[in-house]
Structures are given as structure tokens and as C-alpha cells.
Amino acid sequence: MSCNIMIVDDSGSMRAVIKKIAAISGFNMDHCYEASNGREALEILKENWVDVIISDINMPEVNGLELLRSMQADDLYKEIPVIIITTEGSDERMQEALSHGAKGFIKKPFQPEELRSTLYEVLGMSKDGAYGQDEADMGDLDF
Amino acid sequence: MDRTKQIWVTSIFEVFEKMFYIFLEQVEIGGHYDMTAQISFRGPRNGRMRFFFPDNFARTMAMNMLNMEPDEISPVIVEDCLKESANMICGNFLRRFDTSQVFDLGLPQLAKKTGEIQSAPDSDCSIAAAFESDGEGFSCILTFQEEDAVR
Numbered sequence: 117m118s119c120n121i122m123i124v125d126d127s128g129s130m131r132a133v134i135k136k137i138a139a140i141s142g143f144n145m146d147h148c149y150e151a152s153n154g155r156e157a158l159e160i161l162k163e164n165w166v167d168v169i170i171s172d173i174n175m176p177e178v179n180g181l182e183l184l185r186s187m188q189a190d191d192l193y194k195e196i197p198v199i200i201i202t203t204e205g206s207d208e209r210m211q212e213a214l215s216h217g218a219k220g221f222i223k224k225p226f227q228p229e230e231l232r233s234t235l236y237e238v239l240g241m242s243k244d245g246a247y248g249q250d251e252a253d254m255g256d257l258d259f
Numbered sequence: 260m261d262r263t264k265q266i267w268v269t270s271i272f273e274v275f276e277k278m279f280y281i282f283l284e285q286v287e288i289g290g291h292y293d294m295t296a297q298i299s300f301r302g303p304r305n306g307r308m309r310f311f312f313p314d315n316f317a318r319t320m321a322m323n324m325l326n327m328e329p330d331e332i333s334p335v336i337v338e339d340c341l342k343e344s345a346n347m348i349c350g351n352f353l354r355r356f357d358t359s360q361v362f363d364l365g366l367p368q369l370a371k372k373t374g375e376i377q378s379a380p381d382s383d384c385s386i387a388a389a390f391e392s393d394g395e396g397f398s399c400i401l402t403f404q405e406e407d408a409v410r
Binding site for chain 2: 126127128129130132133136174176202203204205206207208209223224225226227
């Protein structure tokens, strides 16, 4: 199974780092969309299917928390898992992100393994890159 | 201010080790710089951090962060890496400083400005530090607004 990832960060360098980590983490990545703020991310969502979003919080125009709120208010987008990667690590800010639907929270600076394991967890994959038991079992069914 | 400086220096070490694969040692303040990155923060304490980078060190940071060759590094990439370093250090420092409080970070800014950084004693409002790795380094200053000075 391949997946589409969207990286939302106003730093092009950070997007490049995240993209490289995702690419070498064993995912069958179909498309990797990039947005430099929440507004651009919402525009991309209108036209494209995305399986998981990795987003910063502190961005110009529409920040990461506003992006989460917009997605939660939309039936089409609210089930898309969002992993927050941010420098803002206060307990309150983390709880705010989780209460608005974030499925993971990684604090910058981070080790590649932290991102890899969070992506695996959010996408329901085991550490060897296989998808979860329910999905794996589907391969044994006769249709 | 000793505790604040210790937290700040620890944050700088962590960001450089994890994101830039650069292992720093603290040195005397001073030296030439070509670019300044700065970021402000607001919350229970208000202030800003300024970082003074020489060209060579800035390029090394960008190459290490993105695993790129020297000829792949453009000025735009270097500037973006410096702004992101300021962002990460500031956020890391503030959550170590007080994780129970919410701080709002400004957007990092960069200026191309050449100069020599001068040594200055730490005060209740301002602390400075300098770092080096393989003969190249940078200096930085953390300033709190006067009414928010940490004693």
C-alpha cells in the first residue's frame, strides 16, 4: 500500500529534512505534497488525497493549530491523521494540539527515529514496515 | 541568571547536535559575523534571541542539516537554516525554562550584516555566549525585557 504525505512547515529546509526521513523510513510513498502554511495545506487538500499530514505550529497566515481546527470542522478532512512537529513544547500547547485532533506530537529538535516511529504508529504499521494485523489479514481473504 | 544561562546553553548544544550534527564547545565571546538571525518571544517573560554567524559556519550548518554538498547550497538555503536554528533554540529553551507556561514565538528573521561581536558582561536582562567547532563558531545574545528580567 502506498501513501500520500503532506509536510506543512514555513521552513523549506525543515520540509526537506522531514521528506528525506520519510523517504528512507520504509514507506511506499506515492506523493509528498509540501505547503508553507495552513492555508496552502487546505488548498492542497481540496484537490488531492492525503493519508497523513506532518505539520509545524508556528507559521505565517494560517498556523498549525488553525489548520487542525479547520480540518476538524470538515467531515472530509477530520479523519486524516496529523502529526505536529514543533518547537513549541509547553504542556498546554501540546494538549491544545491533541484536543484539536493531532495524533502525534514531536518536539524540535528531533531524531529521525522519533519521526519514523511516530509515522509508523499513526499509520498503523509495525516496526518492520508491515501494516497492522487487520489489514495484513485481508490478504488471506478470497474475494 | 546562572540557571537561565545553563538552560540556554544546553538548548543550543542539543539543537546543534541533533539537527546540524555539530558538537560545540563554549568559548570566549567575540569574533566576526556576516549574518544575524533573531527571534522574539512573548509570554510570562518577553524577550529575544540574536545569533551572529560567520559565512563559513552558516554554510556548514546548512550542509549538515540537509546532507548536501557545498555546490548544492544556495544563500536562500543557508538563510532558511539559520532562521530555523533560531526557531528551534528559542522553542527548546522556553520549554526547558518553564514547560507549564505558554510562550508565543515570533517568526524568525535574518539580516545580512557584517561586524565584530564585542564581549559584554552578563546582566539581569542580558546574557551572551559563544561556541566553536573545528575552529569555526558563532556568538549569541539572549535579552529579556527589563521588567521581565530574571534574577
